Amino acid sequence: MTFQDSFITALGGLQINKSRSVLTILGIVIGVAAIITVMSMGQGAENLILNQVRGLGPQTIIIEPGREPQGPSSFAEIFTDSLKQKDVDALLKPSNVQGLKKLTPVVIQVAPVTSENETIRTSIVGASELLVKILDIYPNQGVFFADEDVRQKANVAVIGLEVKRKLFGHSDALGEKIKIKDKTFHIVGILPSKGQVALFNVDDMVVVPYTTAQQYLVGINYFNAIIAQAETEDIVSRVARDIELTLRETHGIDSPEKDDFHVMTQIDAIERIQVITTILTLFLISVAAISLIVGGVGIMNIMLVSVTERTREIGLRKAIGATEKDIMAQFLLEAVILTALGGIIGIVFGASLSFLVSLILSRIIALEWEFIFSVFAAILGLGVAGLVGLVFGFYPARQASFKNPIEALSYE
Numbered sequence: 001m002t003f004q005d006s007f008i009t010a011l012g013g014l015q016i017n018k019s020r021s022v023l024t025i026l027g028i029v030i031g032v033a034a035i036i037t038v039m040s041m042g043q044g045a046e047n048l049i050l051n052q053v054r055g056l057g058p059q060t061i062i063i064e065p066g067r068e069p070q071g072p073s074s075f076a077e078i079f080t081d082s083l084k085q086k087d088v089d090a091l092l093k094p095s096n097v098q099g100l101k102k103l104t105p106v107v108i109q110v111a112p113v114t115s116e117n118e119t120i121r122t123s124i125v126g127a128s129e130l131l132v133k134i135l136d137i138y139p140n141q142g143v144f145f146a147d148e149d150v151r152q153k154a155n156v157a158v159i160g161l162e163v164k165r166k167l168f169g170h171s172d173a174l175g176e177k178i179k180i181k182d183k184t185f186h187i188v189g190i191l192p193s194k195g196q197v198a199l200f201n202v203d204d205m206v207v208v209p210y211t212t213a214q215q216y217l218v219g220i221n222y223f224n225a226i227i228a229q230a231e232t233e234d235i236v237s238r239v240a241r242d243i244e245l246t247l248r249e250t251h252g253i254d255s256p257e258k259d260d261f262h263v264m265t266q267i268d269a270i271e272r273i274q275v276i277t278t279i280l281t282l283f284l285i286s287v288a289a290i291s292l293i294v295g296g297v298g299i300m301n302i303m304l305v306s307v308t309e310r311t312r313e314i315g316l317r318k319a320i321g322a323t324e325k326d327i328m329a330q331f332l333l334e335a336v337i338l339t340a341l342g343g344i345i346g347i348v349f350g351a352s353l354s355f356l357v358s359l360i361l362s363r364i365i366a367l368e369w370e371f372i373f374s375v376f377a378a379i380l381g382l383g384v385a386g387l388v389g390l391v392f393g394f395y396p397a398r399q400a401s402f403k404n405p406i407e408a409l410s411y412e
Helices: 003-015 018-024 026-054 072-079 085-091 130-135 147-151 161-168 210-218 233-250 266-309 311-319 324-364 375-401 405-409
Strands: 060-065 100-114 119-127 156-159 177-180 183-190 205-209 225-230 261-265
Touching (some): 026 266, 026 324, 026 375, 085 100, 085 225, 085 233, 100 130, 100 161, 100 210, 119 130, 119 210, 130 225, 156 161, 177 205, 205 210, 261 266, 311 324, 324 375
Parallel strands (some): 119 205, 156 183
Antiparallel strands (some): 060 225, 060 261, 100 119, 100 225, 156 205
């Protein structure tokens, strides 16, 4: 019996009970659709985050407190108070770090901001003018505060457009006063509408001198981060290395294993993000694959029922010359065809769902999200579906092939 004959016979067997066949492949459809959706959304999220990181520019170096997190147990270390003014002073010395163009400490806190009639909670970012240079968010109204304001701990603020809209509506906010934690600030500039740029939501933040934020708003003597900029892209790695050596000296650290800070270039950030998103995607795929296993068990049960119901058919086919190999091939092909069909439907359904979610995120929520259809995910889903058919269809097919033709023909 040729493969073509076995294939045609298997299709005929599946058409005997179409509704049962549809219900049988439901678990496979859900599993494959979940794999397609997870991989598509995972790659979309990775691209979104990477684009935001690239928005900092290739010359940017980020210094954060605490050792670089290696797992959940070390994640809390990033909230340490290891970055202080003495570190900034040491880094600004050309003898310590050659090729460093400029840097700005960063202090971040979410706090209530009040105008005469409205109060909102938003992000307060303490920084210097370097932040707007890196993010390219120079005010379209007014000016950004100067380095002199930073030195004098001036009560000046630059606000995003969304903050302006919430607090002042359509009125002119330039020159007006706001209160942050009961301290009055003068609005000297309004940022352009930029949305999410790198790690900052420009439209919904208030920027003040980091010295003011540090002393009057947060009440701390350390920084949440330091953002530095190398003179050229070519020397970023060397500048980052000099920063590490300088901070180890100021902190009295004699071994990299004892670092209470971590330095991250754009390349480092991209690599770490890719590792994190890959691990998360693989984890979610493994969870989604459970439904494939459940679907496989369902297929095996249905195929066993089908073998029992078609016992006389099996006996008749053996009586007219079908071998055990022919019977086994027929039922094994039925299982593979079912799972492959479920895989194809799952690919279409998963791609459609991913496209719909991407459309919602990009059009309604206004994220720079792009729809990505992973050919690898489609091949993987279809391959796994076929493998499930082979594995879980083998036992029922084997049982069918071993049936005695005489007993099968007399089966009621």
